[in-house]
Amino acid sequence: MAGLGVRLVQRMSSTRAFAKVAPHVVPALDRTVHRLTRGRFLLSTQMLPGVLLTSTGARSGLPRRTPLACMPEEDGKSWILVGSNFGRTGHPAWTRNLLTHPDASISWKGRDIPVTARLLEGQERSAAWTALLSFWPPYATYQARVDREIRVFRLTREDG
Template sequence: MARAAGPGPLRPHPHPLGLRLVQKVSSTRLFAKAAPRVIPALDRAVHRLTGGRGLPSARMLPGVILTSTGARSGLSRRTPLACVPEEGGGWLLIGSDFGRPAHPAWTRNLLAHPDATIDRRGRDIPVTARLLTGAERAAAWQAALAFWPLYAVYRSRVEREIRLFRLTRREPGAAAGAREP
């Protein structure tokens, strides 16, 4: 994957022709209807079978498996997600849910329990999620659009504000819920 010039997100890696085809298909309402059921199930199955090394959706966009705590249940929840890797080692997660009307469940989970883990290429990384607001959110949204322009299509389909989270590494020994001063 090529690095972007200066600070900001890394760029998606598909070849230009393949990228245009993926973007065209991904922008359809049929894709938005089917993808939330099909893609995560396929990602979970392949991820298990390959010991964390394979994630089919990562052929289009970089991806992680987010392990968070359920907001209501308190149970561990594993969700395959596209991410926008940031220079410096953080990640942006965009709660677009392919332009569906409701916020995805994983965003509620991170609001209730911001300490989580991501599996990135077979490595578990403890992270803390922070909901972005104001100018920081606006800058992150522009970075997300530069990375994957279809987020604008998904945004045009919803009345809600799409939640954006910045994930930062947490020290492996740090207690869940602990915050730096």
């Protein structure tokens, strides 16, 4: 039954209606639940692993908190983030923030972790994209819907 539930959510998340509504509803719910549980829980992590990214605003220089799905890597020290923006035309603001200020932090399973973000390109991006499509197939629908190349970042835990 769990597999059926996942497939249903994947199908629903690939719709244009979801792309219109989700960016306004999902992050607000996630931030509220994260705050109320003192960082131990994100609502969206019931389907996908997730982090709460704290980056520095590209123009404002102010801290920006964004709940995001992620693909944790096997090394336990890095995470892949996808700037899909639910298949909407523009890049999400958090991707510009990371391009301008790659030092950030994530809340991962209730722990704050300093990270450095790097935009993946070329063969490295291609390999990550293949893994991402196995991890969450709706990313293919999001990419097909837009003319831009969806940005993919690797966040790596800072040592020390």
